[in-house]
Amino acid sequence: MKKKLSKQKRRLFISIAASMLVLSIIVYAVFAVTTYYSELDLLTSNSASSFHQATINMQNYDNGNWGNYLLNRKYDKTYKEIYDDYDADEQIKIIDNETGAILCQTGNAISVAFQGDLINEDDKKTEDEDSIVIIENDYITGFGCVEFERFRKSMTDTQYSEITEYLTKKNAGNGEYYELLCTEYYIDKSYLQPKSVEIVQTSEDNDWYAQDKVIKHYELKPTLTDEKAKLYHQTEMHRNVIDDNFVFEKYRASTALDEYSEYINKNYYTDENGIQLLKDAVVNNTYEVNMYGEYEAHTIVNVAPFTYIYSNWEQMSVKPYNSEETISFSCNYARKFNVLESCSDKLIFMLVFILVVFLITGVIIGAVTWQTLKKQIEQENRLRTVTNAMAHELKTPLFIISGYSENLEENINTDKRAHYCEVINEQTRSMNMLVSKMLDYSKLDSASFNLNIQKFSLTQLTRKILESYMIYDIKLESDGDVIIKADKKLMKSVIENLVDNAVKYSTDINEICVKITDKSFSVSNPCEELTKDEIKDMWQPYHRKAEHNNIEGHGLGLSMVKNILDLHRFKSGAKYMDGTITFYFDY
Known part of the structure; x- marks a missing residue:
């Protein structure tokens, strides 16, 4: 089991x-x-908001100082300050629409506005045709980027080591400090390429290059991509400062735009109209992008598992100081993000x-x-056990009834006819009682059985039951008139079965005792020595010791008691001590 x-x-x-x-x-x-x-x-959405804020910052300039406001570190709102808080995986490039020159960008490049004069006077004739410059009176302002990789390759290791050593100690004493200035530079398409730089000793009071003390001069060897790149030199009235953080390569590398461009170049197809379009790049296929990066609105490209690049652009224009012409440029923006990483905590x-x-x-x-x-x-299991036990119990009386009926039918031992009839009637009554007990037991074990709960005197009920056993000297001990709430008919059956069990199996019928208190009911009687397993098996239906087979009964009494008490949720049990077995239940 x-x-x-x-x-x-x-x-x-x-x-x-x-x-x-x-x-x-x-x-x-x-x-x-x-x-x-x-x-x-x-x-x-956050990327779009960041881009929108970026374009507002770019457009929020003073018309007279546009280049300086956006690019020159001397002003309150510098390019570096605007974009320093952006993520390392986003990149912004400001590109001139006419020449394609990169005015400024994030990443390993510093955006500058160098001022100076052309060394070759003949170049001034074509100045505005291929360079991003603004001519103001007697000097020229060139806008663009100085890329770190190109800048670093243009100098020797010794030169770089000496320059960084000066900039590291920075403070020269007496309120003076060291700075790196660009004295000659090329405007090479999208980039400004320093040709010569100087370490100068300066102070907060110095506004002009002529006021600085030159500590050391370095000639660089820039690699030019444009053979027609023009060479400029710094005048004594201006200072072209190269930021210390840029020299120490402290600018963060941004690769989102480069990854986006590379993805576009590798993933495009030609549609029915002969237009080359980007394939499998836009989330939900909301927008289409051609191989040149031209699109109607923002684009989201899936470049790796769970990793996307948001890209967008906006065209802007500005009218420089002392100029009637408007310079137009576009802002390309890309931000890289990993969705799984972002929502992993959630x-x-x-x-x-x-x-x-x-x-x-x-x-x-x-x-x-x-x-x-x-x-x-x-x-x-109980029903199966009861059924099997009942079949076993019915076999004996049926066998007797069958045998005696045959004797009556065949007129065998006619002088015993009365005896045969008496035995048959007795066995029939026994079988009828067994079936009745079986039905009662099955009814109690049914889930649909309902109790008829009412208040009654347990003491009076017990006393009335014991009147049927007046021939025995059964003691009743009670704490007054004990009232309980239970099914009176079923509790009567419980008391009858417990008392009947005590009378049948007591070794001294005069020592049976029934005790009633405010909390419990018990019946005790002397008996043979019992083990714990034997006490436990008493509650099972049809369980009888072999030596008790001659005692009248069917073995269902204690099983019915257990079922009735369980239905009432009364705690019940049996305990053996010093030759006495006590059956009890608490209410």
């Missing part, structure tokens, strides 16, 4: 655990997908939460289901 219950329990919990696991996986999968795309939309928390919830739910469902199933299994 125990092995069967254990096996059934194991099967039940395994099936429930498997069901809960599958259900939790489905729920988590739905949540994860929903969360992923929600996070993607949020990151896209996904992990939800995974743990769902597993815990489903684990607790599974345990509760398993426990409730097991209790119901266990009760059904036990009930089936």
Whole structure:
């Protein structure tokens, strides 16, 4: 029985655990997908907001000092300050629409506005045709970027080491410090390429190059991409400062635009109109992008598992100081983000939460289901046991009735006809009593059985029952008139069975004692020595010791008592001590 219950329990919990696991996986999968795309939309929206803010910052300039406001570190709002807080995986480039020159960009490049004169006077004739410059009175301002890799390759290791050594100690004493100035430079398409630089000793009071003390001069060897690049030199009235952080390569590398451009170049196709379009690049296929990066609105490109690049651009224009012409330029922007990394905390928390919830739910469902199933299994086993025992009990009287009936039919021993009839009637009554007991037992074991609860005097009920046993000297000890709430008819059956059991199996019928208190009822009688297992087996239906087979009864009395008390939720039991067995129940 125990092995069967254990096996059934194991099967039940395994099936429930498997069901809960599958259900939790489905729920988590739905949540994860929903969360992923929600996070993607949020990151896209944040990227769009950042781009919008960036373009506002670019356009929020003073018309008379546009170049300086955006690019020159001397002013309150510098290019570096505007974009320093952006993520390392986003990049901004400001490109002149006419020449394609990069005015400024994030990453390993510093945006500058160098001022100077052309060394070759003949170059002034074509100055505005191929360079990003603004001519103001007697000097020229060139806008562009100094790229670190090109800048570093243009000098020797010794030169770089000496320059960084000066800039590291910075303070020269007496309020003076060292700075790196660009004295000659090329405007090479999108970049400004320093040709010569100087370490100067200066102070906060120095506004002009002529006021600085030159400490050391360095000639560089820039690699030019444009053979027609023009050479400029710094005048004594201006200072072309190269930022220290740029020299120390402290600018963060931004690669989002480069990755985006590379992806576009590798992933395009030709449509039915002969237009080359980007394939499988735009989330939800909302926008199409051609190989040149021309698009109607922002684009989101999936460049790696869970990793996307948001890109956008905006065309702007400005009218420089002392100029009638408007310079137009475009701002290209890209931000790289990983959706899974961004929402990982939320996904992990939800995974743990769902597993815990489903684990607790599974345990509760398993426990409730097991209790119901266990009760059904036990009930089936009891019914099977009772049925088998009843069949065994009925065999003897049926055999006797059959034999005696045949004797009557064949007129065998006619002088014993009265005896045969008496035995037949006796066995019939016994069988009728057994069937009646069986029906009562089955009714008690039924889930549909309802108790008729009422208040009554347990003391008076017991006293009335004991009147039937007046021939025996049964003692009754009671704490007054004890009132309980129970089914009076069933409690009568309990008391009758307990007293009847004591009378049948007592070794000294004059020592039977019934005791009633405010909390419990008990019946005690002397008996043979009993073990714990024997006491436990007494409650089983049709359980009788072999030596008691000659005692009248069917073995259902204590089983019915147990069922009735369980229905009332009364604690019951039996205990053996010093040759006396006591059956009791608490109410």
